[in-house]
Amino acid sequence: MCGIAGIMFKRNGKDAEVGKALISMLDGVQHRGPDSTGFALYYEPQEGHYRLRFYVGEGDAAAATIERIREKLQDHQARIVEQHNVGCTYAVIVQFHGDLQRFAYDMEHVAKVFSIGESLDIVKDIGGAHDVDDRYKVANFQGTHGIGHVRLATESDVAPDASHPFWATGFADVAIVHNGQITNYWKMRRRLEKRGFAFNTDNDSELIAVYLADKLSQGWKLEAALKESISDLDGTFSFLVSTKDEIGYAKDRLAAKPMVMLENDDMIAIASEEVSLNRLFPGQALNTFEPPPGTFKTWHRSI
Template sequence: MCGIAGILFKTPAANHVLGRALVDMLDGCQHRGPDSTGFALYEDDVAGLRLRFLVDDDAEAQIARIRAALAAQGAVIRAEKREGSTFLVEVGYDGEIRPFAYAMEQAAKLVSIGTALDIIKDVGTSRELDSVYHLGEIRGSHGLGHVRLATESEVKPEAAHPFWATGFADVAIVHNGQITNYWKMRRRLETRGFEFRTDNDSELIAVYLADKMAQGVTLDAALAQSVEDLDGTFSFLVSTRDGIGFAKDRLAAKPMVMYEDDTLVAIASEEVSLNRLFPGHSLSTTEPAPGTYRTWSRSI
């Protein structure tokens, strides 16, 4: 079933509530996905390029491989932290992102790369992840969240959402649904040299959109094309360094509800997630129509 959520604050003064807002929103729809939870968070205080890896019981050996791989790519470590089942590192790096990302994924399971993006995902609920990763303390301008009910793969951190656009910086996605022309679209991208680390259709959507934007297509136009190109039932949210957007298929079998005012826009699978942002208030919400898409950009 799964549940998705996204929020963008229109004014920088509201940035301090990002992590807490997404924890609360996902807690509201946790019944849709009790197995694992994830967050894509955008912050402005990154010292260069940020990478987050998944590590396991052999963490020290994996971290040693990560450090060696970074050095081999000419990346200079500026900060690092072991946190939960992850290893977070910030580096100075001026080269091309795509070959760098592919090389780093040979060292360990890479969750995200970005100049602002940080993906945190793990087994457990939003409240449980908050206690480990201190999500409520994270400041930022916008982000996405996902709660997962495992149906086709194991309950483990790497199977959790969000997914980043493998090989690109600062693009992430959360998705509820199924892309039925997944393999056809994936093979088209692979023939152009793109690599995939999972068989998850959410990763495909992220790479598909990031590729279009890398060619100069706007996010708005890329989402419009996705409604034409993607087969299946889907509601998804995408985030970039500059904003967020959504797209829905023409059948609209997967739910999505939206609230917007002068300070923020929030989107989720269920209205209860939006209500968590304004306890005790009656909200005027809307449901995006079938086959529609829209984007929002943050204030800088």
């Protein structure tokens, strides 16, 4: 029920204007999802440090939640290096060396976790791309790549924690934006739950994220995991996945959901509609490409 966008710059080192590009692209497809907007951004990792962003809401309740988060971080010997309470979220950078999955699942008991990663930070909230930027200053973000999502809330509330992107709960640095519907959701989820994985939402995007992250943690290449996903997942989908170093897409065999891409020497940009790509090159004729049904591809950052 949405629009998606993703971009990876190939040449600008670590300082490409990823934030600005994603804001423009998502603003372009905002008609597909006016209710909320989200970004998965990738910072340069620091050895032994993790970024965590929690949904805490606003006001007194938020303060209490933040206090509980701090206590829980202490329980796990996660030392806070940096912290910000922005919008409805609480973002921290911690030094942590333990079992990440256990840590992540435990933190979920205190507050809803938007993302955990050495470099991943998911910013999402209600409103359009520019509204979210006003609150979280996404435009300032520079890096190599990121993905984003605009949501039309149909089956659940308009709420920050129901917004996308979703991270792969329990796995660092994997994020998903997805347009479509996975029809064998419960079957796939039960399969993963039997193997001990926890889910924090009933959202099929989270399922795709955990499904892929699980494969990656078993040593699969992202490309191979995407290939497998096209057979394993049933339904209509066009999704983008990102990790610390890679970005990729997969599309269902019926080509039921849209996706347009543009690749040149500078970048790979993918979106639900061409209008997003046009925003990056106003007034120019673009040689865009529509990925065929049942296909997938990945790109690795050059640095």
